[in-house]
Amino acid sequence: MNINNVLKKGIIINKKKTSSVYKNRVNIKKIGIMGGTFDPIHYGHLATAEAVRIKYELDKVIFIPSGNPPHKGHKNIIDKFYRYNMTILATMSNTYFEVSSMEIKREGRTYTIDTLKKLKNLYMDSELFFITGADALCDIESWKDVQGNFNLATFIGATRPGVELLKVKNKIDRLKNKYNAKILNIHVPSLDISSTDIRERIKQNESIKYLLPEDVEKYIYKYNLYR
Numbered sequence: 208m209n210i211n212n213v214l215k216k217g218i219i220i221n222k223k224k225t226s227s228v229y230k231n232r233v234n235i236k237k238i239g240i241m242g243g244t245f246d247p248i249h250y251g252h253l254a255t256a257e258a259v260r261i262k263y264e265l266d267k268v269i270f271i272p273s274g275n276p277p278h279k280g281h282k283n284i285i286d287k288f289y290r291y292n293m294t295i296l297a298t299m300s301n302t303y304f305e306v307s308s309m310e311i312k313r314e315g316r317t318y319t320i321d322t323l324k325k326l327k328n329l330y331m332d333s334e335l336f337f338i339t340g341a342d343a344l345c346d347i348e349s350w351k352d353v354q355g356n357f358n359l360a361t362f363i364g365a366t367r368p369g370v371e372l373l374k375v376k377n378k379i380d381r382l383k384n385k386y387n388a389k390i391l392n393i394h395v396p397s398l399d400i401s402s403t404d405i406r407e408r409i410k411q412n413e414s415i416k417y418l419l420p421e422d423v424e425k426y427i428y429k430y431n432l433y434r
């Protein structure tokens with residue numbers, strides 16, 4: 208399926224929001240990047256991005272749904288255009304949030320290093336902050352070009368429920384020393400929400416209300432996703 212077919216199906220796309228990644232580049236000093244599979248996007252992602260934006264005074268946060276996530280290749284992930292559209296719907300009400308289609312348009316596995324290089328080219332004078340859950344951050348040594356990632360961006364590890372704080376702290380200290388990495392920590396209000404749990408609830412015909420934005424919930428039912 209290509210994006211035009213999805214558009215033809217009457218799915219709401221906020222063109223202004225998506226194209227601004229390329230257009231609004233003036234006076235942008237600090238950019239947050241929230242990468243994820245977003246299968247589906249939920250309040251855990253949104254609350255984390257907003258908390259980071261406020262704490263570190265970011266000018267905007269760009270949500271980047273993964274095209275072919277390197278570490279989730281074996282899993283049954285829904286079509287990237289559905290995930291992209293849900294990300295747009297979820298972020299629409301926040302003027303500081305944008306969505307980029309750069310990863311869903313990329314061929315092959317989508318690695319963060321390629322995304323950071325591209326953003327650094329677009330925003331030469333800006334500082335990049337890559338926002339991840341602390342669990343994903345602890346796993347970063349398995350990513351492609353770890354040193355390259357740390358050279359290009361400051362990483363912000365958000366603690367999410369179920370993550371052991373001391374274990375994270377020790378791991379972060381080790382990464383900082385080994386890679387001369389800039390890593391910041393943020394404790395976000397505990398939202399014990401995961402995409403896995405939401406998918407499971409849908410399969411079991413359980414409610415997903417208040418776990419994700421209402422527009423995303425409606426979209427999921429409209430296209431009969433995760434059944």
Ligand SMILES: Nc1ncnc2c1ncn2[C@@H]1O[C@H](COP(=O)(O)OP(=O)(O)OP(=O)(O)O)[C@@H](O)[C@H]1O
Binds near residue numbers: 252338343399400401
């Ligand atoms: N509730 C949450 N609080 C803070 N960070 C989160 C939360 N859920 C996900 N994240 C972070 O958001 C990023 C993207 O996550 P992803 O799209 O894989 O969601 P997920 O809920 O972890 O999905 P899944 O359950 O399918 O593995 C990751 O860095 C992840 O750690």
Ligand SMILES: O=C(O)c1ccc[n+]([C@@H]2O[C@H](COP(=O)([O-])O)[C@@H](O)[C@H]2O)c1
Binds near residue numbers: 241242243244339349
């Ligand atoms: O570049 C890599 O090797 C790499 C490996 C695993 C995850 N990532 C990125 O980390 C972010 C969160 O990933 P995930 O799988 O938890 O949704 C997302 O932007 C992924 O592209 C990146």
